[in-house]
Amino acid sequence: MVKTAVYGSGSWGTAIASVLAGAGHHTYLIGRHSDEIELMRRKRENVHYLPGVFLPDNILPTTDLTKLEADAVFICVPSHAVREGARRIKPYLKQDCIIVNTAKGLEEGTHLRLSEVLAEELPLMPLAVLSGPSHAEEVGRNMPTAVVVSASDKQTAERVQDLIMTPMFRVYVNLDLVGVELGGALKNIIALCSGAAEGMNTRDNAKAALMTRGLAEITRLGVALGADPLTFSGLSGLGDLIVTCTSQHSRNLRAGRALGAGKPLDQVLKEVGMVVEGVRTTKSAYELSRKIGISMPITEQAFKVLFEGANPDKAIANLMMRGKKHEYEPLVSFES
Ligand SMILES: NC(=O)c1ccc[n+]([C@@H]2O[C@H](COP(=O)([O-])OP(=O)(O)OC[C@H]3O[C@@H](n4cnc5c(N)ncnc54)[C@H](O)[C@@H]3O)[C@@H](O)[C@H]2O)c1
Numbered sequence: 001m002v003k004t005a006v007y008g009s010g011s012w013g014t015a016i017a018s019v020l021a022g023a024g025h026h027t028y029l030i031g032r033h034s035d036e037i038e039l040m041r042r043k044r045e046n047v048h049y050l051p052g053v054f055l056p057d058n059i060l061p062t063t064d065l066t067k068l069e070a071d072a073v074f075i076c077v078p079s080h081a082v083r084e085g086a087r088r089i090k091p092y093l094k095q096d097c098i099i100v101n102t103a104k105g106l107e108e109g110t111h112l113r114l115s116e117v118l119a120e121e122l123p124l125m126p127l128a129v130l131s132g133p134s135h136a137e138e139v140g141r142n143m144p145t146a147v148v149v150s151a152s153d154k155q156t157a158e159r160v161q162d163l164i165m166t167p168m169f170r171v172y173v174n175l176d177l178v179g180v181e182l183g184g185a186l187k188n189i190i191a192l193c194s195g196a197a198e199g200m201n202t203r204d205n206a207k208a209a210l211m212t213r214g215l216a217e218i219t220r221l222g223v224a225l226g227a228d229p230l231t232f233s234g235l236s237g238l239g240d241l242i243v244t245c246t247s248q249h250s251r252n253l254r255a256g257r258a259l260g261a262g263k264p265l266d267q268v269l270k271e272v273g274m275v276v277e278g279v280r281t282t283k284s285a286y287e288l289s290r291k292i293g294i295s296m297p298i299t300e301q302a303f304k305v306l307f308e309g310a311n312p313d314k315a316i317a318n319l320m321m322r323g324k325k326h327e328y329e330p331l332v333s334f335e336s
């Protein structure tokens, strides 16, 4: 029998543990707060992060890091905790254990993709990435979901596919690691902006424009970094963009709505109460796009609103009043 462990017991860690358990694996769900873990064990529910989802007996919530001695470990902490998490878990991992990152973001400062962060910290381990349109609230309730697993080698990706695919959790392989990771990370910026548009009552046309032109700038950055443009019309690109820009469950969308309605960022993050990856990712993507000379106008305006106090109305005006363009310009554009 395959032994699996999930590092991070928030909403996504709990949902991933429920898929693994449903696939028949005894799964340790490893959290850091003993009181939360104790409550989970007693109530068989993650009351704070995923209320209403029953945890079957083969999910074993624990704070004991020795339970990381598994055949596959799924990393389900926020992106800013991935490097520190990798350092923390390293001493407990088996040599041939597969590490599967599920966090969506870029490392602040270095702008590295999270598989690159993990490769630096765990250089000898096989690494994979799981991404795609998948809200914990639906996955935890065994609702139909399709995702993508990626890795730099086919064998690792297919091993993870075998491990976690169930009748309600369909897993495709896509070996374009750069594209899969960037799609999952960057769509959160556009979801924040879509939420802001809703919060400002700009309605549906603006959201459709943000999603479509957002995908265009995500693709532009991705291709410049070596991704296959096709990946961005797949599950980890367009698929995840659609769900995050439209779902009632999206934390990024909810945060954007509140920002658009004029609430300050600190208060918004507190009210959402779970990680809102799009905020940090906006900063990283903006810096990265400047560094390599790729135009990302929506990300730029999001950066100005989030980190420079710009007015959201002015941000919309800035986007609408840009110079005339053709819809399809060369994918790699070095205009500033
Ligand atoms: N929630 C979803 O539907 C969903 C779906 C797919 C991917 N993801 C991604 O999964 C990652 C985690 O998101 P989430 O929704 O579970 O967040 P969450 O806010 O629900 O939970 C985060 C968990 O990580 C823990 N944590 C925070 N900092 C930590 C640290 N330094 N060390 C160890 N643990 C730490 C928290 O205690 C909490 O248990 C994010 O990158 C998110 O984009 C989430």
Ligand SMILES: O=P(O)(O)OC[C@H](O)CO
Residues within 6 Å of the ligand: 104, 132, 133, 134, 135, 191, 240, 243, 244, 249, 250, 251, 252, 253, 275, 276, 277
């Ligand atoms: O709830 P969000 O906005 O963090 O999005 C979660 C997942 O990335 C959706 O696929």
